[in-house]
Amino acid sequence: MSQPRSEPCTGSGVPDPWPAPRVREPVDLTVALPGSKSLTNRALVLAALADGPSTVGGALRSRDTTLMAAALTALGSSVDTSGADWRVTPGRFDRDAAVDCGLAGTVMRFVPPVAALSTARVAFDGDPHMRSRPIGEVLAALRGLGVRIEDGGRGALPFVVHGSGSVAGGTVVVDASASSQFISALLLAGARYERGVDVRHDGKPVPSLPHIDMTVAMLREHGVQVDDPAAGGGANRWVVAPGPIRPVDHRIEPDLSNAAPFLALAAVSGGSVVVRDWPRHTTQAGDALREILARMGCRVDHVEEGLRVTGPDALEGIDVDLHDVGELAPAVAALCAVASSPSHLRGIAHIRAHETDRLAALAAELGGLGADVTEHPDGLSLRPATLHGGVFHTYADHRMAHAGVIVGAAVDGVEVENIATTGKTFPDFAGLWSRLVEPAGARG
Template identity: 55%
Template sequence: MTDVRPDSPATPAADGDGWPAPVAGGPLDATVEVPGSKSLTNRLLVLAALADGPGVLRGALRSRDADLMVAGLRSLGVEVAEGDAASELRVTPGPLRGPAEVDCGLAGTVMRFLPPVAALADGTVRFDGDEGARVRPMGPVLAGLQALDVGVGAGEGGPVTSGRAPTTLPFTIRGRGHVRGGSVDVDASASSQFVSGLLLAAARFDQGLTLRHTGRTLPSMPHIDMTVQVLRDVGVVVDDSRASIWRVEPGTIAARDVRVEPDLSNAGPFLAAALVAGGTVRVAGWPTTTTQPGAMLGDLLTAMGGHATLADGVMTVTGTGEVRGVDVDLHAAGELAPTIAALAALAGSPSRLRGIAHLRGHETDRLAALASEITRLGGQAEETRDGLVITPRPLHGATFRTYHDHRMATSAALLGLRVPGVVVQDVATTAKTLPGFTGMWDRMLAGASVGAATR
């Protein structure tokens, strides 16, 4: 049995013309340890920065997204230092201040969670990010802040308090050291992060916050549940008893010493590998109860032909090498869609993935990207209004483009387990949430011979 642990700290090597995805030479037998949840790490960092004293995050993710959050908080005056390990972060709150610059990279949690924090700062804070981030929707968060009398401006221009708020990066926030709070309506149809970003800082608003979602759909509800839970864990009073309405009372955010759960969605490609190659893959440290959408993996992989069990904190998935197609609504767990789509392309029957129209606004348009790249390998994948229909076809090797999207890269690696000649463009983009991915993938395969990949 192979033991697979994340490299810490680590950055994937540049892949030149691409990373040749290794083909599995036989059934797997590996135990994988994935690093901390990005979603939890960045939520807990924000709360620690707004707390009533120093706090500690243990097992925190160290990746590009998390490090961008750390850098953003530091620029606002928060002290964040490593403890005895890179994954131990000691956070000491301080007076929030500007002027400051926040680099969001491609991190949705940074661009959507930090503007409400910046609104509490004394001074102007400018936000920008990678080219791909400049097309990701930001309007609902910024319009919400503007409705709470926060100065919001576009690009290099001076912040304003009236007129239409910007809808994308770059933008500026002019903080006055406090936010009035009150009530705000937000259309979060494009991303649950619009709700979470405002809720995370709301206890520090003078009047707290009552937020009402006005859109027709609300994706990734487990992520909002996650936000509510971490707020309650630090003593914040949250009323979510009415559908699509959240009330956060003003009050203190308690400092904590907390351990971050492993990232269950990042475990997805490894567990799914058992279905593709056959054999067994285990992920250690799996929580018994969690708000992470990745908790759906056991049921999803079972529906697709695997056998999943959770015992003593270990999620175990066993497969035969045969994959079944599914008709599944992934509205609550869209981040799993690239992994499920890759399995669907290798299945023995068609699949329909529904409820994921919001993926068009992620790091890339994930629906278009998945359809394009599965088709590039010889498959048949068609976009629908809210998802994908994937009809299995014989696949062949080709360069699989990732569009700077970490989950595109891991889905390509999954396809490469069975399809010789898959070359993953820019596999280093996995550093966004899973540093050292290629080494972990190779070690997972070490119990079986690794074919087709040349180094």
């Protein structure tokens, strides 16, 4: 790949690169996962815009969510993160602020429409790699709604939002083919705009639609009137009516996308893994793991404790369109690399603009370990091959780290560079992984 490798994280207490534990016998594990990042950050934004205090129960405590809490606090709300349940008290957005987006796309995209309601100057920046991630459509949309933004014409970080205390709102057209977050960002704050917001998508199909469904569902929980495609608003149209946002106490579900590497342990070892408290009904994209793993030969059952996956004797390849669940692509690609038959992953050109170009990164890193992989404009093809050890680079991308540990569970001698990047959405991932995996094997 032409892009630079990520720099090792320091102070993580683990070696870099990190020797991934190898599984040598079927696992039998039960895992309790931290809360969903996607749900936590949406809940925090809506709580900061609500008419009174709210509690975000079981909030995920990770880099992305603490950055969101800090951003909303900088604007003028109070977010108390001292306990397991975070207390959010809305405040006046009337002071100059600086927002650190880190590597959090939700902070970079969800907070500017909120900052537009401020009466002050709000500056945004983040980690160096974030300056190449797409945000221009959101900034252009806000300009179309009358918000003044300084970005030097880059349509990227860093930029400054100059709030005037209100946003007229109205109709705005965006091309959200690069990220569903462009739509969610405008919908989350739209009820606070004078005329609400009527968001119309014009471009290739919007990826990751379950995340927009999540946004719409949470807005409705807060009493906001939303017309979405399923309600007859049009296939590419979402309308939020102006009005109050009711305070709501949320209980955050486990992060189902973060379940991918743990369920993969069952798949690669022929063992069994239970993820506690898996919801029977959810808007999380990670719920698609149930169908994907079943198609690869696993047995998938809802049990009293949560969801149980039991791996097969031989993992089967899969031909699947991951357009709506692109965040699962790295974990699925890792499973396909150790499967016994060919696989083709399609519909995921948009993940080139995630934390890194995930298609190029997966092709490079899986190929570097001996995988027979072909990169396509919108996906990957993988064929059975004998893999070997080596360093799996992560490009400061937590999902790439998940892919590395999955391969490492099935292949001797895999070392994952910058495993600490998993802290973006999963604190102490490496420690938990080691405690669970090493009893079923030994370090490669």
